[in-house]
Amino acid sequence: MLVYVDDLIVGGNDSTAIQRFKSYLSQCFHMKDLGKLKYFLGVEVARSQRGLFLCQRKYALDIITEAGLLGAKPVTTPMEQNHHLGLAKGPCLTSPDKYRQLVGRLIYLCFTRP
Incomplete structure (x- = not known):
């Protein structure tokens, strides 16, 4: 189980246990199952x-x-090599x-x- 603020991820290799856990949570809290992550x-x-x-x-x-x-357009180096920086004029x-x-x-x- 992973929780972040009001989001919850439930995972595991036993689908029956996951279903039971989600049923239990939905009895305790108002929640919406969004399906597979x-x-x-x-x-x-x-x-x-x-x-x-x-x-x-x-x-x-x-x-x-x-x-x-x-x-x-993508480039390997977005700036000239050895470019000397100066004060911005804009x-x-x-x-x-x-x-x-x-x-x-x-x-x-x-x-x-x-």
Whole structure:
């Protein structure tokens, strides 16, 4: 069993015991069974005969979309090598909170690698 705030994942290899446990929980709490796990905390879950496959593709695409970079061309090095940084001459960030949120999501993406 895995609990995060108001989300609950129940797993195991005995389907009868899982069903009994879910029935017990639904008697104690108002809950909704969403079926087999597909997505949880930014991680996609896919099942196969060989086991579970965990992927963060959708979460990464959401970050790229939010940053407005979905149409950008991928490159191996996004900046010239040995580039000398200077003072920015453009306007300041319009929304520092959005920048902080984006950086936070990138940090979460890096630290929750499946």
